Amino acid sequence: MAAAGAAGASVMAHNGYAQEAVKLPVEPAGTVPNSAVIAEKFSGMQVHSERPLTASVPAESHHFSVTPNDRMFVRNNLLTPDIDASKHRLTVKGSVHKEVSFSVEELRKNFPVVRTQAMLECAGSGRSGFVPRPSGTPWSASGGMGCPVWNGVRLRDVLRAAGLQNNAAYVAGQGGDFGVIATAAPVIRSIPMDKAMEPHTMLVFGMNDGPLPKIHGAPLRLLTPGWAGSASTKWLHTLTVLDAPFKGTFMDSSYRIPRDAVKPGDRMPPDALVTEGWPVKSMITYPAPNAVFQVRRLVLIEGRAWVGEGAISRVQISLDEGVSWQNAQLNNAGDKFAWRTFSVELRPEKPGFVTVLARASDDRGNTQPIVSKWNPLGYFWNGVHRVGFSVEA
Amino acid sequence: MRLSVMALLFAASVASAQDAEPSRTLTPGKGAELATARCVICHDAQHITRTKLSRGEWEFNIKNMIERGAPIAPNEIAPILEYLSTYYNRDVAAPAPTAAATGGDPVANLLNANACTACHQVDKRVVGPSFKEVAAKYAGDNTAVGKLVTKIRQGGSGVWGASPMPPNAAVADADLQQLVGWILQQK
Structure with missing residues (x-):
């Protein structure tokens, strides 16, 4: 079989899509090798x-109040x-009074750093x-997220410097990542203006008060906090102000979620919504699955709860599989x-196996379900998290 | 009802924890080479082999990937869809590998039909030793054929590690002889 092996492989030219065989080097020029990441x-x-x-990393490896760089998830669409960084520039164009462009240093000097x-x-x-x-990366229930500190400038300050037109x-x-073949579509996502102007929406050049790592978007990335990660464009070089949502495959065919449940295997309904803020969610970060404790000794169950828009109002746990x-x-x-x-705080009274479920609620009346509604692209899983441990005499 | 949902959730979590690593190559069959050539550019093959989908989901995936720039010509959509929804279909079991699929190679057919390749590869240790390691261990041993025929038929453990080799009582003598002869030639 013509499998693309580690030593590189070629794809046959065909039907005018590629004039020459496409070479796949192990580590294409201008990219950071996976091994270095x-x-x-x-x-x-x-x-x-x-x-x-x-x-x-699994939930038990997230037992930090602030996610360290080395625990932050990695999700590329391309390479x-x-x-x-010294040559990188951000251009702001589209429905603005004046197209502007800044280096990262100019952003740092010209706008309040937050x-x-x-x-x-x-x-x-x-x-x-x-x-x-569904198809796609099989992230674990707790995988694919993190909560680090971000350093940068407010997006709204930079948009105001360009001046928004009335139709903005x-x-x-748009970011500077590219695929192994030239036809790979750029990953372009748009966000509505009220989210863009929210003071926590940032142009980020630092992470955890140090430099932003290349894998997380250096020299510059967008941060659209609480929203589906694809709205936080990494390696950001262009912001285009528009009068309507951007039209493109990453807006129209991906990152969509049905308004209601879909029969497993069915297609995305045509009126599906763009994924925006994450629904309310939580995870147990301590103990790790299958930990062992002594009977009558204190076990401090801990976890994290979050919601994309709004605030956490309550977290509950169940020790009887959700009955109480x-x-x-x-x-x-x-x-x-x-x-x-x-x-x-738990103090198990007898030996055995204990299963803890956690569920969070937000200030808008939403509570995590036991199991999330199935959807064709497998987005926004927020079913209750579940960890079991042993108690020994 | 709640109980059954939780049971399902638990079953799913156990199943995913015990999933073997998905294959790094596509199952041989009509369309496999085309699917490999078009998909295994931006993706590793495991993107396909780790998840079975409905035919409709594969159709959407192909359309979506063409939008994203996959170099798939219009006349290649149908054969790729047919391949993916034959071998990686959640709703319909994949056919057993055929002589045509493995190029008519009798040893390949035996390896596939008896699921040998689930645990053994030619030059890489997976669950059990590679065929090359087996050949090297028994090089110069003129009782090797008999030992290996017995081993495959009855199963065993301890020679290569803790994972036991299951017995394969149903393999015909002639097939066993052919397989062992081939294994001992892997150098």
């Missing part, structure tokens, strides 16, 4: 696919570009919870789009 990651990071590169801790989560995070499993209603981001629920202690809220830590 993974070398900077936590040893427990699970690589879900090598082409495109996708990787995440990882290796961009020279920092915020905020959730970033791939739309497909948790996809492996859906039965049957959406902003589309008790409130968890919800710790102080931090930044607007950051996850919140919750905890519950």
Whole structure:
């Protein structure tokens, strides 16, 4: 079989789509090799696919109040570009009074520099919870997200510098990533103006108060906090202000979610919505699955809860598979789009196997379901998280 | 009702934890080479082999990937769809590998028909030793054929590690002799 092996392979020219055989070098020029990306990651990071590169850590490896760089998930659509920060520029064009362009240094000097801790989560995070499993990266229930600190400038300040025309209603981001073949479509996503003007929506050049790693979008990325990750364009070079949502495959055929449940295997309904803010979600970060504790000793169950828009109002846990629920202690809220830590003290009275379920609710009346509604692309899994541990005499 | 949903959820989590690593190559069959040539450019083959989909979902995927720039010509859509929805269909079991699919190679047919390749590859250790490792171990041993025929038929464990080799009582003598002869030639 003409499999594309590690040593590179060629694709036959055919039917005018490619004039010459397309060579697939192991590491195309101008890209960061996968091995270099993974070398900077936590040893427990699970690589879900090598082409495109996708990787995440399990829930118990997220037991930090702020996600460290080496635990942050990796989700490329294409290759990882290796961009020279000193030559990189961001252009703002479209429905603006004046097309403007800035280097990263100019952004830093010309606009107030801000920092915020905020959730970033791939739309497909948790996809492996859906039965049957839809196509796409099989992220675990807790995979494909993180909540680091982001450093940068407010998008709205930069848009105001360009001056918005009256018809300005959406902003589309385009990044410098490219595919192994020239025909690979650029990943372009647009966000509505009210989200673009939200003060936490940022042009990011730093992560956790240090440099932004290349795999996470250096030299510059968009941060659309709390929303499906694809709205936070990495390697950002162009912002186009539009009077309508951007039309393109990554807006119209991908990152869509039906308004209601779909029969598994059925197609996306034509009136499906663009994925925006994540629904309310939580995970148990301690203990790890199958941990062992001594009977009558204190076990401090801990976890994280978040929602794309709005605020967490309550987290509950169940020790009887969802028959009854008790409130968890919800710790102080931090930044607007950051996850919140919750905890519950348990003192198991008898030996055995204990299963803990966690579910969060938001201030808009939404609560996590036991199982999320099936949808064709497997987005927005927010079914209750579940961890079991043993209690020994 | 709630109980059954939770049981389903639990079953799903156990199943995914125990999933073997999906194959890194597409199952041989009509259209496999075309699907490999067109899909295994931007994706590793596991993007296909790890998830079975409905025919409608494959059709959507092909359309979506063409929008994203996959170099698939209009007359290639039908054979690729036919291949994917034959071998990676959630609703219809994949056919057993045929002589035509494996190019009529009798050893390949035996390896496929008896699921040998689920645990053994020619030059890479998977669950069990590679065929090359087996050949190297028994090089110069003139009782090797008899030992291996017995081993394949009765199964065993401990020679190559903890994973046991299951018995294969139903393989015909002549087929076993042919397989073992081929294995010992892998160098």
